[in-house]
Amino acid sequence: MLVVFGVLWTIAWVWPLVMFQGDQSEAISLDEGFFVVLALLCPPGAVVLTVGAVTLVAQLIKRRPLAKVIFNSGQMLVSVAAGEATFVAIHGFHRPLTAMAVLAAVAGALVFIVVNSGAVASILGVTGTPLRAALLDGVEIRLLVNGAGVSIAIVVALVAAAYNWALPFAVLPLLVLRFVLAGHFEARSDRSRLQGLFESTLEISSSIEATRTTQSAILDSARKLLRCSDAQLSEPGAPAGPLQATLRLVDGPLVLSVAGRNRAEPFDGADRAMLDALAMVGATSLGNAALYKETRQQRERLSAITASLGEGVCAVDRLGRITFLNPAAAAMLGWDELCRTDGTWFDNDLLLSAATPSFILAHAQRAIAKLDTITNDDARFTSPNGTTHNVAVTVAPIIEGEVATGAVLTFRDITERKRFEEELARYAFYDALTGLPNRRLFMDHLDHALTRSERSGEQHAVLFADVDRFKVINDSLGHQSGDHLLMAIAQRLKASVRPGDVLSRFGGDEFTLLLEGITPEDSIACAQRILDRMREPVTLPDGHEVVTSVSIGVGLTGGGKTRDDVLRDADVAMYQAKARGRGACYKVFDVDAMGLRSAERIELEAGLRRALENDEFVVHFQPVVDLVESRVVGAEALVRWNHPTKGVLLPSDFIGVAEDTGLIMPLGLRVLEEACTLARQWRDEFGVALDIAVNLSAYQFREAGLFESVRAILEHTGVHPAQICLEITESLAMEDTERTAMVFERLKGLGVRLSIDDFGTGYSALGYLASFPVDLVKVDRSFVEGIDRDPVRSAIIGAVVSLSEAIGIAAVIEGIETEGQLEHLRSLGCRRGQGFLFARALPAQELAELLGSGQRLYPPTADERRDAEAMSTDDPSGVGREDQLTAWRVGA
Incomplete structure (x- = not known):
């Protein structure tokens, strides 16, 4: 009997049940059950010797270190001796299986459990585990296992004592209990592993803000889940622990390995599966960490870029709410209060609640509706402080799948450019000195007037005015005085015409005036008004008083004349007026009197061109x-x-x-x-x-x-x-x-x-x-x-x-x-x-x-000169006279 249970106890020690509690494991061999059976069936001394032998043999089979063999053997001997002493003290050395014997065996088992647990707790306390935790962690399951083991052991002892032949059947309940506990502990361990893996996944996934933090979380989880003291991530080929798993990353694989586990608990297939699962979770998290880091860097770069841009940048969602705004846009829109104190971001709550400016909303809706980019579209808006901005807007839809979820707009302030363009337009169509329309604008008005006259039959007049002796004044008194004189003449011309008449500085000291819908008599009256105003002297900045005049030529439309014809007529008439004597004259173009002269000038120009070609x-x-x-x-x-x-x-x-x-x-x-x-x-x-x-x-x-x-x-x-x-x-x-x-x-x-x-x-x-x-x-x-x-x-x-x-x-x-x-x-x-x-x-x-x-x-001599003078009577041109004089003047 003693040998059978000794062997069974040895087997239980060599292949114990392992109960995991947190990151600690505890071997369960049903020692209290075997103790109760042997205490009820065998003498105390034999029990103590059997326990000592069982402990020693089991330690040797498992090749435990000598210190651990000594501690475990001593622990068991002391615990069994204390339990046997309690049993003997209550029941004595007589062995009839009475109720008292059973109570004594239960009391001895309790003493055995207490002494054994106390010894284990003291060792754990030496290694740093709190005594309370060492005694109470898992106490519920231990009490349940101990109680079940003692109860089944009492039944086994009673059956074995009454019927020796029934011993195999009596041992069966202990084996059933062991297998039940083994399944329970395995399920408990699996559940604990899954719970730990879940918690580790959450912990690792929440640490993606930095790669180093994620790696640290992976290693902590590996040590915790596999109850190892050492875990490391290394390059392939580097020294690693006995249990390894590969993390496949974009930048290259890493090896996750663990070591430093209790020799009594060797790594098994479940541990390998756990480490593989943890490696997969770690690889995903490290990839996410790298992606998060890259995304954050890109976002920081984009934020820095948009913050430094002089152009306004904003994003609008499908509901028309602004979701992003850079500082330039905020400044233009007058929303600086939305900016944080560091100037890098904005209060999203205030941003979403702000009213979207109409020009942003309109452009965003157009881009969203068209699913296309709109570029360089000009807009105009007024900021809250009353400043009006001209902006060039570019907007692109934000497309997810085939649906536009919003739009991104950039707009730059082109107020100065618009002002410059207006100035350029003014310089293109107005004279910078006098502020009058220039030749280009005058010609445009004349074209329109001639087009209207074709439909209405109205007659128009062009007055061409040239300042007399302007070059003399300009050369003698200086350009500044000349400019002042031109400005004064322009003011007098404006005062002489109707509001709808077009007065221009045609070039230099020439002015033109377009009179629409008038008669020839009206144009003459206008020319006379101009001449009357010019009689008053002009006071120049240097104090000089200058009396100037203009010569005016009048050209009339009609008869299918083009603008060039009308201007030519006015020009010819002006020169005719000037030829009559510089000083307050006007002349209306007369086709009969002046047309021939105009034609002669055109013919002369053509002849000059031919002369150059024909040498x-x-x-x-x-x-x-x-x-x-x-x-x-x-x-x-x-x-x-x-x-x-x-x-x-x-x-x-x-x-x-x-x-x-x-x-x-x-x-x-x-x-x-x-x-x-x-x-x-x-x-x-x-x-x-x-x-x-x-x-x-x-x-x-x-x-x-x-x-x-x-x-x-x-x-x-x-x-x-x-x-x-x-x-x-x-x-x-x-x-x-x-x-x-x-x-x-x-x-x-x-x-x-x-x-x-x-x-x-x-x-x-x-x-x-x-x-x-x-x-x-x-x-x-x-x-x-x-x-x-x-x-x-x-x-x-x-x-x-x-x-x-x-x-x-x-x-x-x-x-x-x-x-x-x-x-x-x-x-x-x-x-x-x-x-x-x-x-x-x-x-x-x-x-x-x-x-x-x-x-x-x-x-020449006096006689030669007299003869030459006589020759000039027959040659009015004087050429013959010159020839004769030249011939007479040549001498030796």
Whole structure:
């Protein structure tokens, strides 16, 4: 009997039932049951020895450490001895199975349980477990198991004592109890594992804010669920614990391993399944943590970007509520109070409750309805502080699946751009100085008026007004005074017309006026009102009072005229008015009187273009003579037009049209190239370095490419630059003295000489000569006429010659026509001159013959002059007279 139960007890120790309580496990071998059976059936001493043997054999089979073998053996011996002592003390050594014996056995079992539990609790307390927890954790299940074991043991002992043959059947209840408890503990363990896995999943999933926190939660859960002291995450191939599971991540796998578990509780398949499940949960959570981190970083970047944008950004849900707003949008909308103190986010409750501005709501609804993006749509709104904003809006729908759940809008403030565009529009259609409509807007009004007149038959008039002597005032008093004068004239013109009339500054000192729905008499009355207002003097900022006038031409619509026809008629009539005498005149276009002249001007323009193509222009040269030695020292290049039907035309017949049409530019360059070519040819042929003067028109001098054009011609012709003298008039030089000096300096850098022509006509101070890098000054012919009789003119020329010599500039006197003038000029010390007294403008061939002959030019005798005067009676043009005089002046 003792051997059978000893063996059974040994088996129970080697393969005990394991009860898990939290992260602790406890082996249950039904010791109290075996104790009760042996206490009732066997002598006390034999029981103690049997328990000692069972404990030792079981410890050796399980290869427990020596210290643990000693502790467990001692614990069991003390517990059994205490229990047996209690049993003997109550029942004695006699063994009849009475009720008292059963009570004694129960009391001994209680003592056995108490001593055994106390020993275990003391060891746990030494390792750090609180004594209360060591004694009370799981006390309910232990009491149930102990009670069941003691009860079944009493029945087994009674059956075995009465019927030895029934011993196998008596042991069966203990085996049934063991299997029942095993199933219960396994179910309890599974439930505990599932509960732990669930709690661990929640804990791990809630720690995705940081990858390190998630890893720490995974390791804590692994140690807790598998009751191990060590858990780690490592790269594949690194040292790891005995139980491992792989976490498959996007960035590469990690190995989750555990170690440090009680040897009495080896890892099994359930542990492996638990670790695999935990690895799957961990992999998902780590992936979520990485995604959360990336999402948070992107959100922070997007938040920083939207916060730094100068454009407003907002999001609207399908209900039209604003769900997001960046600081720029909040500032424009006047919702700064929604911004948190750090300026990075907004109070969503206030944001959702705020009224969505209509322009945002309208654009969002359009984008949501169309499921398409709307770009650069202009809108206008007024913020709560009363500021009006013009914005350019771009809106895109937020689409989930195929349904728009909201929209994102960006809008930038274009108020300044709109203001700038309005300013540009104003500059495009209005004159900056006077504020009047400009040519473009006037032409647009004229087009509309002509279109209306085609339907209604109304007649309109265009008045073309040009300020008389404006250039003189502008040049003498300065541009600021000229601008003030133009503004004053514009005000007077506005005061002279009806509110509906269109008055414009057509350009420069020209004004145009469109009178709609009037008669010719009305237009004349309007012109007269304008002239009457102009009679009052204008006070300029510098205190000068200027009395100015305008010349007005009137052109009438009708007869299928285009706008160009009407403007041309008004322009022609204006020039006719100016030709009558500058000073408060007007003229209505008369097709019979003026139409022919207008047609002639058009024909002349066309002829100029053909002449340039057909090379009809020739260059003549008027010699410049040394007044002392009568030698030809230079020549002035003058253009002539060999017209196919009208003969030779002088510059006065066509230069004005050439300037108006811009043809003066190619014509002037052609004259310069011809002069440079002949200057080099004569130098090579005759050894004479003749100075050739070439006039530059105002249009040429203002041309930006003048320097490059002159340089190209000099290089092409190969002429010595010092032989070429470029001339501009005094009035042109004084238009803008700073620019004149700059252009002169650049031209001077090419090596050419520079000259001021018609000096004295622009009323400039003599001191200005020193401010320009000129080589020559030509005194206008108006000062030479009557010089031998007018002491004032004589003094002026003498002063110019003296000043020129003082500053190193040569002086040339133009228009010398009499011997008296010549002798008087010689007496004033004049060295150079030109005029009909010496020669007219000669064709290039004649001048070449003169240079080749080496002859000098002498004034004609009195008899020669008398004969020449007689010839002029038969030749009113005077050309024959000039030819005769030239022939007489050539001498040895």
